[in-house]
Amino acid sequence: MDTGIATKCIYGNHEKFEGDRTGAISFPIYQTATYAHPAVGQSTGYDYSRLQNPTREQLEKIVASLEGGLDALAFSSGMAAITTLMEIFKPGDHIISEADLYGGSIRLFDHINQKNGIEFSRINFAEEDPENYIKENTKAIYIETPTNPMMNVIDIRKTAELAKKHNLLLIVDNTFLSPYFQRPFELGADIILHSGTKFLSGHNDTLAGFIVVNTPELSEKLRYIIKTTGAGLAPFDSWLVLRGIKTLPIRMEKAQENAQAIVEFLMQEKKVKNVYYPGIPGTNNYEVCKSQASGFGSMLTFEVESKELALHILESLKLIPFAESLGGVETLITYPTAQTHADVPEEIRIKNGITDSVLRLSAGIEDKKDLIADLKQAIDSFRE
Template sequence: MEREIETKCIHLEEDEASIQHFGSISYPIYQTATYAHPAVGQSTGFDYSRLQNPTREHLEKVVASLENGVDALAFSSGMAAITMLMELFAPGDHLIIDSDLYGGSIRLFDHVSTKNGICFSRIDCAREDVEAYVQDNTKAIYVETPTNPMMNVVDIAELSAIAKRHGLLLIVDNTFLSPYLQNPLDLGADIVVHSGTKYLGGHNDTLAGFLVTGREDISEKLRFLIKTTGAGLAPFDCWLVLRGIKTLGIRMDRSQENAMEIAKWLRAQKHVTKVIYPGFEDHPGHEIMKRQSRGYGAMLTFQVENKDFALGILGKVRMIRFAESLGGVETLLTYPTTQTHADVPKEIQEKNGLTDATLRMSVGIENVKDLIAELDRVFHEIENGQ
């Protein structure tokens, strides 16, 4: 019988029958660079930590289990994971990518992948005909859902059907929802990307990235690349993410409940011109998310009446932090135009609807009454010129 995901966050079933590591409930940190061999031609199963480490291996098994994959690889950051992912492609290859992606991904594609001879078609995968952009040299479709920061939703199963018709890889960045709320591999994706810094780690205290696949052939290629490039996650950081995953379920539940309440509150404010949250029934992707996800997440984006009001909010919040990241227990406000998407060309920002009055909120696990009280204070102070 398949276990529920809350249990899988805490227990790796294959380890339960053994009393290894002296019975330690918390998986040990194997802080070692190398391993002694019993004799020539013999190994303990570990040779050198760039290749693999017991703590990293355990974390990878947990993440693979959560995403229902055959393998997961842990990297030093989300961008390290995506950078190595691009080594699957060769000069002359073409990828279809969503136009609304995390700014770091866009920077990598524009300034590194393009230099290496890979070309891209950047389109709105939620609204445009993706299949019309497939070329003879197209190798993959790369999306986020929901997207960062405009919260567009793409139909993963539909994209999977297109990818399979043309022999393409479908790569889905699942950072915003985490495996707790969405499993792209089950919907036909070939590779799932995570910034483990965010919901998986959950405490804003370490960097991590993951690639997860349900295909043995892709796993074999990625394993060769990770041992060659040396971008694997260090043991202590692996342990921090393991500790964070144990509470993933309860954190996501609370954060998501809070996000809905704050989104409703923001919608009622006269200085807010737009609130983008997939949990609202009038969000264009609401019905798709009902089919492919188990919730709507804790990320929301909102527009205020002008730049000065946006800057006023960022300058006056105290408990809510003005910071660049997401997915932790603390509620954070981000200003995409100067932070996450500063390197995205202005014309692309404008096309996606990103303006200097746009704010992105990662809702944490605080009491929602306190979060709303903070926002109410800030709005009143700005209105009164304080």
């Protein structure tokens, strides 16, 4: 049955799970570590929950369905997913990555993967041609789009064409837009990543990560690694993400509506120097995003006049929490310099535009007039 994405969020590809005979509408939590065997050499299909668990398997099928992939693997966090993915590479391999990435990804690449012999070239895809950085040992291109936190939009089709020309893997972190707004496989990507903690879960109550692939070879390779390293998502957390995905479409739509209203407000504020959001008409980001996604999302970044004003806003907000993370029903504001990108060297942060007067905001699903009023009172109460 070919169904729309809102239906897939609830039923996936409508495959029935034969292990439960109760007719439960909410998929059961199989809170077990191991499974009894009928006899020697026989299995129920489940042997040990590090290998697979019915609740995790159901979640993985749903996510694979949403992205149009062959297989999805659920991990204990987004970083666990990226860490596992890096294990498909070997010492001496080279990866080209976007310069503006989540700080945890940069930390992993710089302090773990490079130590293990993987080489990285970090470039600004908007200003530099990645083809100039391809070498004999280059194996993959790694991007986020939009990027975290500066909201740069990378042309996935164009990058996929380049990757295929040189027989490289294209890895796309699709966390910010989710499969509801953007489906990278349809644009030529080979591997899709998610921090499932964010929009897929949507309630700021659990950690999760995903790798989605569309070839048997990558599936087999990654299944072996997740079995060996043991980074799979636990049953209860899998159930929480399953529950969260059911409301993904209505959350994404409402949060985007709020983000667009906040962007319009911020662009009129004299104390706000810059607003970064893919949905601002007249920008290159707008045109590229419009060509490859069905929405602009609910993430935005803005730069105010001074560090002092940025700190004042964080301390003066009465409704919006000052907290790390994003993608939940609650609007959250983050200070990248001290939080998400604190471990990124200062010269790299500044080069990427992450100054000490930059704030990142993840719009939630509250009443937009309340969010704007909270931001306005925080800005207006600042006295230099």
